[in-house]
Amino acid sequence: MSHLPEKNSWQICQHCGKHVHDLQWAPYFRCPFCQNLQRLSNEQRLKVTVDADSWHEIRLNAQTTNFLDFPNYSAKLHEAQNKTHHGEAIQIGTAKINTFPVALGIMDSHFMMGTLNTTVGTAIRQIMQIAKTQKLPLILFIASGGARMQEGIFSLLQMNTILNQWTEFENDRQLVINVLTDPTMGGVSASFGFKSDYVLAEDHAQIGFAGKRVIEQTTHEELPDKFQTAEDLLTHGLIDEVVKREQMRTKLTTLLRLHSGG
């Protein structure tokens, strides 16, 4: 075997532009030079979060179709499905975190920026239902650019259809933890994003309602340093804690233990 690295084993850090080797990335995908994080695929997320072999994926009740015949949507969907090997921007299932059983929803920013459409919305309601009937704590790893334009008003209406079921779900005294990862924006942030018992955010994640560019263009204000970062939201009292990716599993375990009755 050649001593030269194989193809693709070096990647450029999106933040500082330095070349980082696979071995330096893994498993948390933090740049050793600038300390910024790379966005994780769902497989990578599971690997650093749940106990080995404990993940049981649950099939989604819904499938995505281009029912509005929106130009290019079908092609984009195919592209995203090929890239991620998943049917949609969310996977749901059950798993164990340090032996604590949980229901999980994991959104994938690599699938059309994790946008909320009718299927993703249905999946969220599905995992809420599963958590409720199986009496499992629910953990949602959120990554989303907002509502998916290609399904128009139907994407928008996911926001209220999810929230319309939320209260009933909460009345069941089920533990819900949201982990906001990069990015958590728009219709997702303004619906179920902050409505959990605990809102944790991964360090450096971008979190907000309106995009930075939109704010700049509409207000002509200069945006403050660290605007819409997890750290900034913590300072403004909007989230419970910023958790480093390396610490996420431990912190989740603590919360699960504190709510498991001993």
Add this chain to the structure above:
Amino acid sequence: MAKTLEEKIKLIRSPKRLTTQQVISQLVTNFFEVHGDRQLGDDPAVSAGIGLFHARPVTVLGINRGTNIQQRREVNGGAVRVTGYRKALRVVEAAEKFNRPVISLLNMPGADASVFSEEHGQSEAIADLILKMGQLTVPNVALFLGEGHSGGALAFSNVNQILMLENALFSVASPEAVQAILKNRNQTQDASEFMPMTAQQLEKIGLVDNIILETPANNLIERIDVALSKALDQLRDLDAAQLKKQRLTKFEKLIEFNKNEQ
């Protein structure tokens, strides 16, 4: 005569468009406006208050867009700030306590995009209002006088019945934003061709319950009066549980139906 999307946009953004203030002053007597969210300030974009509609007390949430430059600047063009959502929340909670219906009157671009709103939790403020509107134990009705887009407008329209003036629009994002996506794809078509957003399209998909014709203009306010009374009368006999259930199923059913129709 059917108007193109462009014509509709021009009409609803015109300073001559029927305003929330005109509707309130002509249909609601003894209007008592309340101010402030008790936390950060008062958003003049939302006129919130109590008044008599056909001798019955109602709570009104009116979004003002302003008719001249000075007003538009003052009310932020109808883009509701975090303080506006929190004021609205406070007012609908009181409506519940005193058992009076809630009427939202909308002509707004969407939620405010600014550093101020972001830093004070715009996302959660919107989510809280969507959540509360869905759980209200009193009837709520939304009337779109002009346009309303994104989660910012949805917060006022997670209601039992949605009424729209003939040329009103309701969409996941402003027609300009949708057009921008289409333009990137070298599409020159009208954005509404791919996305239901006009009153007529939204009635067809089952989102809008009643469209109010805009001509002849001289008795438009009477037709609004009749439509609002009718909507409230239809909801009058429903109890708290039925009202919640009606909202839950209204939105879920129409999404399911339209998705499967193709």
